Amino acid sequence: MDFHINPQQREMVASVRALAQTEFKQTAGKWMDGTFPWQNMKKLAELGVLGMSVPEEYGGLGLPILDTALILEEIAKVDYVTAMAVLGEAGVQTRVIARYAPDAIKDRILPKVVSGDCMLAVCMTEPHAGTDVANYRTNARIVGDRVILKGTKTLISRAPEAGMFVVFTRVDGKPGREGIGCVLLEPGTKGFEVTGTYHTMGGENLHEIQFNDCELPLENLVIKEDGFRRLLSAFNTQRCLNPSISLGLAEGAFDEAVNYVRDRTVFGKPIADHQGVRWKLADMFKDIEAGRGLLYRACLTANPFPDPFLAATAKIFNNEMSLRVTSEAVQLHGGFGFTDEYPVSRLYRGARYGSIGGGTSETLRDLIGKKIVGDLDVGEGILSLDTY
Numbered sequence: 513m514d515f516h517i518n519p520q521q522r523e524m525v526a527s528v529r530a531l532a533q534t535e536f537k538q539t540a541g542k543w544m545d546g547t548f549p550w551q552n553m554k555k556l557a558e559l560g561v562l563g564m565s566v567p568e569e570y571g572g573l574g575l576p577i578l579d580t581a582l583i584l585e586e587i588a589k590v591d592y593v594t595a596m597a598v599l600g601e602a603g604v605q606t607r608v609i610a611r612y613a614p615d616a617i618k619d620r621i622l623p624k625v626v627s628g629d630c631m632l633a634v635c636m637t638e639p640h641a642g643t644d645v646a647n648y649r650t651n652a653r654i655v656g657d658r659v660i661l662k663g664t665k666t667l668i669s670r671a672p673e674a675g676m677f678v679v680f681t682r683v684d685g686k687p688g689r690e691g692i693g694c695v696l697l698e699p700g701t702k703g704f705e706v707t708g709t710y711h712t713m714g715g716e717n718l719h720e721i722q723f724n725d726c727e728l729p730l731e732n733l734v735i736k737e738d739g740f741r742r743l744l745s746a747f748n749t750q751r752c753l754n755p756s757i758s759l760g761l762a763e764g765a766f767d768e769a770v771n772y773v774r775d776r777t778v779f780g781k782p783i784a785d786h787q788g789v790r791w792k793l794a795d796m797f798k799d800i801e802a803g804r805g806l807l808y809r810a811c812l813t814a815n816p817f818p819d820p821f822l823a824a825t826a827k828i829f830n831n832e833m834s835l836r837v838t839s840e841a842v843q844l845h846g847g848f849g850f851t852d853e854y855p856v857s858r859l860y861r862g863a864r865y866g867s868i869g870g871g872t873s874e875t876l877r878d879l880i881g882k883k884i885v886g887d888l889d890v891g892e893g894i895l896s897l898d899t900y
Contacts, residue, residue, distance in 0.1 A: 521579055527559055528586045537590035540858065544593070546709075546717035548673050552594045553601075556587075557628030561598065565606040570622035577749060577818060578811035581756035588760025589767070590855070592862030593715045595757045600670050601625055603753055604746045605634040605678040608694060611816075612734040612742070617696060621676055630675035635665040635721060642667075643875045645740060646689045650681040650723065652733060659733050661695055661703075661726040671706045671719035674699060679723070680743055683736055692743060694735035701726045714862045744820070747870070751823040752811050754870040755830035758863060759803050762834040765841035765859040766796050772845055772854075783844070792844060796837045803830040821883045824876040831866035831873060838863040 517525070536552055543549045556562055564580045566572025580602050588595035606625060609618060609632070624630035641647040650663025661681065671677075676698055683693035697704060708720030735742055770793065773783040783789050806829050810822040838860040842849035849856050867873040 517582065521582060524559075524579065525582050525586055528556075528561060528583050531555060531559065532587050532590050536587065536594055537855075540591040540593070540855065541852070543591070544715035544852075544858065546711050546715065548670070549591070549594045549597055550673075552591070553597055553628050553631075556594075556598060557626065560626070562601045562628050563626035565602045565610065566622045566626050567610055570610075570618060571626045572622065576811070577752050577814040578808060581752055581807060581811050584753055584756040585760035585763070588757040588862075589764035592757070592761060592859065592865075595760065596669065596714070596716055596865075597631075599750075599753055599757065600632055600634075603634070604750050605632040605676075607746050607749055607816075608634075608678050608734065609676070609696070611746070612694070613696060614731050614734070617731065617734075624675065631670050631673045633668055633670045633674035633677050635668050635677050635679040637665060637667045639664060639666050639720075643872060645680070645692060645743065648680070648682050648692065650679070651685055652679075652681045652683050652693060652695050652728075654684055654730070654733070657730045659695060659728040659730055661697065661723045661728060663723050664720065665723075666708070666720040667710065667718045668721055669716065669718060671721055677721075680739070683733070683739070689740040692739035693733060693737070694739055694743070695728060696732045696734055697723070697726060697728060701728065703727070712865070714865050715858070745817045748817045748820045748823045749814070750870045751820075751827045751876075752807065752814070752818050754866060755803070755807050755827045758830040758834035758866040759800070759807055761859045761863045761866075762796075762800050762803070762830075762837035765838040765856050765863075766793075766800060768854070768856050768859070769793065769796070769841040769844045772848075789844065792840055796840055799833045799837055803833045806830070821880060824871070824879050827870065828867070828873050828876050828880075831863075834863040834866055835860075 560573050561583055563572030564575045568574045584595055584598060587598060609621060621630055625632060638648060638650060650665065653660045676696060679695050679697055681693060681695055682691045703724035703726040705722045706719050707722050710718045712718060773789055776783045806826040810818050810826040813819040813822055841856040842860050845854055845856055848854050851857060
């Protein structure tokens, strides 16, 4: 086991950290009204960050999932909205295009992802079906050499900004999980419409989308068969990148809390001199380090996608840990922590998203429980670490 990052990882993280700490931190509040952080995305594109998940032959970096998680973690320390925007370029949608799309689409879209000229949006949730993928009603009907897409998706990130939508849908009305496939759609397509906007407590906007008999070329049906398994395999990546943002939010809030209690005095001495405060900081640090270990270990199992059992474990822990740590950071700031003048309130609001997006904690606990009951050899002790 090696718990050190290599020189190349360290150099990339240092570059992103410098940009985040010197520029993104000062403007993070600017995006809380739902404005998309285009200026930040362009600067990250110049560093190559938006091409983290794009293969090298299309101009990207083709980085391992751990490297991607390290960079998202660094951005999330100061700016949740920008971190979520980067997740859109580094997450499941880019990997679906890179792995399953025809060469013509890859050649056209992936270089634009790298340059920051094409934002991607993944469309999964429907008004009546979030985690329950098997009950999707959106349908892609094959008619000759065309695909007709009809249905509704909701709570979609980046809908007004996206240059390509990766839409998971039923194909030809086939029921159940076996009927799930994936199509690619560009926003100028006739029948496509953004019909609703929801402003979130984290600052970003989410949207509802209608597909009103959108006509697409057959090549845009990038997954026709075995879509549910492929979706889950690709989505395990999201279950490492989502908690990397949670980890970053916790670290950012922890940093703010440490600085605050060192400087703020009460009863004639710094808050940090009180044992109760130091114990809070110790517990926050402990939680962060535990979450980091779980997450990095899950990332290192990727080949090309992470182990679902470890990814789910890392996601649950970091999502819930981030809420505890950011909440304590608000508490340590006292009344100031409840105001928008201090970053901790913004970081706390961002942390609330983690356990909802990318698979709820309840769903993932059930997944882990089934794995334990069905597969884990409790008699093997530490040797069982090699079985998943």
